[in-house]
Amino acid sequence: MATVAQMLLWAGKELESTSETPMLDARVILAHVIGKDSIYVMTERDVVLPRAHEWVYREAIERRKKGTPIAYITGMKEFMGMDFRVSESVLIPRADTEVLVEKSIEILRDRKEAKVLDLCCGSGAIGLSIAKFVGGSHVVLADISQEAIGVSKENAFMLGLEGRAEFVVSDLFEGVSGSFDLIASNPPYISGEDMEKLPKDVADFEPHGALYGGEDGLDFYRKITENAISHLNRGGVLIFEIGxxxxxxVMDIMKRNGFKGIQLFRDLSGRPRVVFGELVPET
Structure with missing residues (x-):
């Protein structure tokens, strides 16, 4: 049997040729396998691992060597300061998407009992984060994938939000009823050309149905914007993550469909990341 230090040393060397952060990966995966935090892994280096943990760890490191994202190995990803369950049926939540959530929270701050739709919800990270930070809000989470809805339900349970969330298996608005104060969506938006340039860990492991947005990457923006009008309350907001x-x-698509006050926001890297517009009340 091997100690924590010995297994970390072995794993770090195994990952050197395939990971830019081999020792960090080794620690994160080991902490997950043994059910401890990263501090334990770094400080309790002389602890001898049970044989079962060693076997599971070796298998996990082999998956990482083949390019499997760490989030799919651990089944968890942090987003907005919370842990979300993920599987290979959903995209891994990215920190850049927090810009969309933060803007949504700002928009809904003064709206009581806001009703929100998270369209193409995946893991539910967007909609459930909004529900967590906007008191009184109620969120409908919709996705074409039954497996994704299952992951969203798990996350709602973990976050204690079951009573404030509904789940719909739906091809965009097909199975969605009612109207909303805010519709948020991080739809598939990778173009045909860019699909061929995706990093290996994305192209080989994340669901292509949640990535490909048509030849120009804009198919879902067109469909969602055209249909959102009949599902938004007057004064309601449509907000997108964009490439x-x-x-x-995307701003032009929203303008042509009658949205007003259209704005673009950038992520922490300075790249365009979020576009939103308002369905202005008729006068």
């Missing part, structure tokens, strides 16, 4: 080069096109 780094799609800002002008």
């Amino acid at each position: 780094y080069d799609q800002g002008d096109e």
Whole structure:
């Protein structure tokens, strides 16, 4: 049997050729396997691992060597300061998407009992984060994937939000009823050209149905914007995550469909990340 230090040393060497952060990966995966935090792994280096843990760890490191994202190995990903369960049926939540959530929270701050739709919800990270930070809000989470809805339900349970969330298996608005104060969506938006340039850990492991947005990457923006009008309350807001080069096109799509006050926001890297507009009340 091996100690924590010995297994970390072995794993770090195994991952050197495939990971930019081999020792960090080794620690994160080991902490997950033994059910401890990273501090324990770094300080209790002489602890001898049970044989069962060693076997599981070796298998996990082999998966990482093949490019499997760490979030799919651990089944968890942090987002907005909370832990979300993920599986290979959903995209891994990214920190850049927090810009969309933060803007949504700001928009809904003064709205009581806001009703929100998270369309193409995946893990539910967007909608459930909004529900967590906007008191009184009620969120409907919709996705075409039954497996994704299952993951969203798990996350709602983990976060104690079951009573404030509904779940719908739906092809965009097909199975969605009612109207909303805010519709948030991080839809598939990778173009045909960019699909061929995706990093290996994305292209080989994350669900292509949640990535490909048509030849120009804008198919879902068109469909959602055209249909959102009949599902928004007057004064309601449609908010999107966008690709780094799609800002002008998405803003134009929203303008042509009657949205007003359209704005673009950038992520922490300075790249265009979020576009939103309001369905202005008729006068």
